[in-house]
Amino acid sequence: MMKILPVSILLLFLAGCSGKKNPKTEVYTAGFKTMQTQDKSRLYKPGTDTTDYLHFRPLDIDIWYPAHHPSATDSSLLFRNILGLLEQRANYYTASNAGNGLTQQVAQYFCDGFKCSDTLKVLNFKTQSFKNATPVAAKFPLVVYLSAYNGMSYENFTLFETLAKKGFVVVSISSIGRFPGDMTMKKEDLWEQINDAVASTIALKSSTNIDFTKIGIIGYSWGGLAGSILATKIPNVACVVSLDGSEFNRYGQQKEENADFDGIRYSEDFKNRRISAPYLRLESSTLEPDEKVDSVYNFSEKLTGEQQIIKIDAAQHEDFSCLPFVVKTSGNCKSDKQYHTISTSTINFLEKHLKNGKSF
Template sequence: MMDTNSKTMRLIIFITGLLLSTISYGQTSLKEIGLKAGKYKVGFKHYTVNDSTRTYRIHNEFNNQLIERPIPVSIWYPATIANSKSKQLTVLNYLQVLKEEEEWKNLPNYFLLDWFPYLWNTPENKAHLSERVNAYSNPTLLIGKFPVVVYAPSYQASSIENFALFEYLASNGFVVISSPSRGTDTRWLEGATTKDMETQSRDVEFLLKEIHSFKNIDFKKVALMGFSFGGLSNAITVMKNRNISAVVSLDGAERYNYPVLEKSPYFNLDRFDIPYVHFAQKEIPKEVLTTDKIPEELNYKFQLYDSLKYSNIHRYRFHNLTHSYFSSFGILFANRDKRQDKSDEKIMASYNLLCQHTLQFLNATLKNEKKSINFIENNPTVNGFSDILISKQTKKAIEKDFTYQDFNDLAFKQDYQDLIPLYEKTIINHPSLELQEGMLNTLGLRLSFNPKKKEQGYNVILLALHIYPKSANLYDSLAEAYFYNKDYQKAILNYEKSLELNPNNQNAIERLKKLKE
């Protein structure tokens, strides 16, 4: 019987595309992928910031010296290129970032394809290095407010692994920010453990904070996107954070490694209640499943998709893409597996489709564009795509129980005005709603003791009295609110009402005595 760690490592080796048998070399190019850029020019910045709350060790220095955890940050954004000294980048420029993140910053470029085994030194891959990309180095950020996509890379991968997709999204009005997938203590992860997932999740949360250093980001429109292991990390990040609007999973490992997700202390499916799309790889041929001892359930089990109840979720399957080709690096540099990979032309065309569908989903969920909403709701055949290329399933969210927190959110949005009509309207749609007297009393007093929010506080207590008209305590609290704000006539009136309901209310007796003196 194989232990859990062995199974996990075997699965990682498979899904990261490092199969070394029956390989061939791909012949692809950015031009042939054919992504049509949007209306914005694309800027690219890369820099490193430190997380002072965590320590880290540079593995290649072979010592015990600890430093603050470095977070390399790559960011793509709509930019102003006119009158700029910015240069158009090449693939080689992106690989300079890779060298830094792999902690080989000074490695000579002629070693690149030999040093990192997932790049492969072939004539075809050498030709990619000089290809021009759509991004320019460090131009000025375009004035405006743009939605942001925070990206989590695959297992131990670079922040720039999906650069073609990032440029495409930035050219269509999104900011994309990414950092590499790194282990807790060094560059190396432990084997796709829950600890690894939590570490990457913390890095994603660091980026969620880092975006606030940019003025052109709409902080109310934030999506997470991740490939492979990054999808697993994003799932747990959503369960910890309430400021995320949507999630894109590029064949995410939440499908392959669900037990790792369940082991997290933050695991809570009820908190995953935002739009979610999972783009899945093609079915794995039986020959590959058997030869590589891969569980057959990998082809049909989508446990997170099946378990979510409160999200509107979509599941696509790209019938010409194996796992490695959900990234730009995979398209350009990965070796092909003759047992299952389609032709380069089909792989590039499907990656193009993947990018289009990602953009449409983000336009629908972050920009609320009607055309994109229709696109996502439609079956792919209605959108003009053959079911030979892509298929889809959709699951609608069921309505959560409407709680007092939900009502308070509505009240907050209208600045606690007209609360009684709001309550009467809400209770019709949510008859099980219960606004507890104590909660309303505490909230009302808390607001009333804030000079800038006193009227809102009165409104909350008046709503409570509408629901609980015979509560002596609520009248006493309303009187206290007026008393604190020196509206003594109204304070007297409400202390007296409290005493009518509870003649033993000593607080009201003593207050009235002092007020009448």
């Protein structure tokens, strides 16, 4: 049965449970590492042979994981270190210098967009991610995250850090389409991100700290659509979280975008898929002033298991990323509470279905 709840009811429920003490759970350090490999079942750069390093589909897998507490000589990464991956990969995936300067440009874009902080403060924001920290020798549930349209893993790194501290391994899949890597709304590019996620889980099979019998999926925006499809492509998916995902498509005035979504919606790969895993959708509650919606595709027809949709009061689409929080915190600006609500709800839902938690 579909449950659609206002966030005020959710918060009352959480407050009512706050007096119940759960057994103390261990808190870990958030380790961070990247893994570079290839998916040799797919070609990436057209017109090349195996002598070209971009002939096969490249994969950069970003992983947050439970780690031992750092030593006195260890230090956490700065945001510039994580954001800088965008610049490095833009060059790598295009075999050019197209990414040069992107780190600085993107940081400035964030500051201008949120009207807070400055580039230096944002780039020097101290994360809680410790690069290549010693992993804890135990098995933990896996969370696969799919980034938003043309997004990268940095868009929600604070959420990943919290999950790692609570005993989850998080694998973040960037939104990279066909060569030269730009995501579009064509089904062929969407499936590249989905197949990147499938290939990443295969590449990690030898990992000794992942329990592959317990998998959760999170997708943000366009990644919400990709994540919903991924849930039918890999085994042992215990739950799905959509952060204002595009699977509930809003048909508006952009005819080409409408046609692109229909190309996905009516494709054989999409039409026959059903999701039986518990599904949580957290969605924004406001439309942009110039946004006109003719109709909304009801993705609920694909859901056969437990379903909940929660509308976050006064939340806009960008509030489902940690970037507003990072920029405003770095600049000592007033930060909205929406992201805290979104991340807490997401974590509690994952703990419920992957760890038998009681908080959600």
